[in-house]
Amino acid sequence: MCGFVTLWHAGDEALARDMVARLSHRGPDATEVTALAGAPVVMAHSRLAIIGPDDGRQPINQGDDMLVVNGEIYNHEDLRAILGADEFESASDSETILHLFRTGAGRWISRLDGMFAFVLATPGRIVAARDPLGIKPLYMARHGEGLIFASELKAFDGMGLVDIEAIAPGSLYDSARGHRQWYRIPHGAAEAEPGLDVTATARELRLVLVEAVQKWMVADVEVGSFLSGGLDSSIIAALAARSRARAGKTPLKTFAVGTEGSPDLMAARKVAAHIGSDHHEHAFTPADIADVLPHVIYHLESADIDLVRSAIPTHFAAKLARRQVKAVLTGEGADELFAGYTYHHGYVDDPRALADELTRSLGTMHNINLQRVDRVTMAESLEARTPFLDRDLIDFAQSVPASLKLCRTDADAAEATGPTTEKWILRKACADLLPHDLVWRKKAQFDEGSGTVDALQEALRMITGTTGPIGRDVEGAVYERFLRQAYREPDMVLDNAGTWEADRVRRPAA
Structure with a gap:
């Protein structure tokens, strides 16, 4: 987990260092600033070491490519085996992104399973993307003819930028091809089909x-x-x-x-x-x-x-x-998956x-x-x-x-006509994990x-x-x-x- 900044046709190492300093809380284990040789790219990264703590330094700079990542790739070991372990220079899960990109596959990013935001640069191209639901943040700002990327808005504070946007969840920005939505949330089902077990x-x-x-x-x-x-x-x-x-x-x-x-x-x-x-x-x-x-x-x-x-x-x-x-x-x-908020009862x-x-x-x-x-x-x-x-x-x-998520029921029967119970199917699925009164305790907001x-x-x-x-x-x-x-x-x-x-x-x- 980390914080990063990327400048593309937009500044120098001093600017990147100043910006990433405001994100140092995201990664107190190490901070590095690197310019990509032969390209107008500077990346800065503050690291919180979680996977590959000994050799997972960033920015990852290999050949003509450079990468900064915030997040975790949970299927990195499977991908490493598929892509060829000999291609990797570290134990870091983040390096997987670079090798997937190099395959040239059209939907390479869809093979990543985890929470992440990253920026990847080659001499003539920059790619930035975010995980399906936007668990990890990523902002992009236009600066003259260039682009600046950062993990948090505070990195841009005082720069006078007026064109700032969040990279949308499940989307990818490619300087060569523009924006692309690589993941879409599947639409929820409503009524149970007859005979559903x-x-x-x-x-x-x-x-x-x-x-x-x-x-x-x-x-x-x-x-x-x-x-x-x-x-x-x-x-x-x-x-x-x-x-x-x-x-x-x-x-x-x-x-x-x-x-x-x-x-x-x-x-x-x-x-x-x-x-x-x-x-x-x-x-x-x-x-x-x-x-x-x-x-x-x-x-x-x-x-x-x-x-x-x-x-x-x-x-x-x-x-x-x-x-x-x-x-x-x-x-x-x-709450969003299983209808857990109070206002959901109206549905x-x-x-x-x-x-x-x-x-x-x-x-x-x-x-x-x-x-x-x-x-x-x-x-x-x-x-x-x-x-x-x-x-x-x-x-x-x-x-x-949805009729199994919020329904007029009690703890024992899906067809009962008792009080409205939120997250009913989740409670039923996990009823043996916890004491009965806690499983069926009414929700209170955290605050x-x-x-x-x-x-x-x-x-x-x-x-x-x-x-x-x-x-x-x-x-x-x-x-x-x-x-x-x-x-x-x-x-x-x-x-x-x-x-x-x-x-x-x-x-x-x-």
């Missing part, structure tokens, strides 16, 4: 989940897991704990945060005891929130109220985890509309929840991994009818279950010097003020930031 569907989902977690734990360093006590992170942690136990490794390290006595801390303790993890927790206070809020907003690159609220517990969890590990698993993506009688909404929301994760997870964890030099967003799991989950909402109110009163409830208008103004104070060009950041409410279709709750 629901039990078999849940069983298959479980198998796909197991494989995804095992795949996303591949690393040359220890991988821990966030554990909020909610369904999603608990499932991931339970599967990861089993995987480590089967491999004869030490217990999984889990990390939970919240205010003292909050529901999340209590639930996480119960889950940790059940799965036998090496559990760590931290209780934060309103004063702690007031202290870290400017830092969180600067790194989040957004003043959106809902994102800031959820970023606060993420920050404390990341700081806690980084004392023990370099990488963690998270439960991000389950319970319209599976087609629900399937459409889930597909839409998957396509917008990159500039809301995935931006939060990436920026806030990387601010603490911690790699966050999202097994629910594994490509194989996305494909399978989108084939599961609610952790106690952040109430503590944040008190923190905002400290910041504003006022008493009484703080409304969303005042709250939003505080966040924007902090962002504007942090950047020389705050409008550049605000203009490129996503918002939770954007394009979201809400219906009255059922």
Whole structure:
């Protein structure tokens, strides 16, 4: 996991070094700046060593080609065997991208399985691409006749650039051929076909989940897991704990945060005891929130109220985890795949509309929840991994009818007429992993279950010097003020930031 900058017909090593310095939190293990011989290209890279820590230095400079990568390629060993191990000069998973590109295959990039953003340069050509859902960030700016690429917007701050865009998830930019969408999210199924074996569907989902977690734990360093006590992170942690136990490794390290006595801390303790993890927790206070809020907003690159609220517990969890590990698993993506948000309940009688909404929301994760997870964890030099967003799991989950994700049912029968239950098929698939009351516990947003909402109110009163409830208008103004104070060009950041409410279709709750 890393941060990088690439200049193409756009500057020199001094500029690249200045830009990548603002991304040093993404990769504290090493920083290198390299110019490509015979080409107007400079690349800078700050590295967090996860795979191939001894010989995975970047930029990767081989022959006439140079490459910088942020992320992980989980099928790199399979690709290495197919491409020929003798072609490789390092143990780094990132080098796989270079050799796939050199095959000249039309859809070479589709063979990469993981989370990634990269820029690859040859003397007369530059290629930049991003993983299917945009788990890892990548921005491109036009600078005169050239292009500048960077992992975060803050790298561009103060440069006066007006033409900045995010490389879209699942897309590739080629200076020789333009933009291309190499991955499209499969559209979700709506109603179950007659005769569908629901039990078999849940069983298959479980198998796909197991494989995804095992795949996303591949690393040359220890991988821990966030554990909020909610369904999603608990499932991931339970599967990861089993995987480590089967491999004869030490217990999984889990990390939970919240205010003292909050529901999340209590639930996480119960889950940790059940799965036998090496559990760590931290209780934060309103004063702690007031202290870290400017830092969180600067790194989040957004003043959106809902994102800031959820970023606060993420920050404390990341700081806690980084004392023990370099990488963690998270439960991000389950709500979008399996209908886990409160507003989804309004779709319970319209599976087609629900399937459409889930597909839409998957396509917008990159500039809301995935931006939060990436920026806030990387601010603490911690790699966050999202097994629910594994490509194989996305494909399978989108084939599961929406009517099995959100339905009027209880814990025992898919055809019951009880209260609306979100993520029903996911709960059924993982019912044996966790205590019954936790499997069927109603969802609470991370900022609610952790106690952040109430503590944040008190923190905002400290910041504003006022008493009484703080409304969303005042709250939003505080966040924007902090962002504007942090950047020389705050409008550049605000203009490129996503918002939770954007394009979201809400219906009255059922």
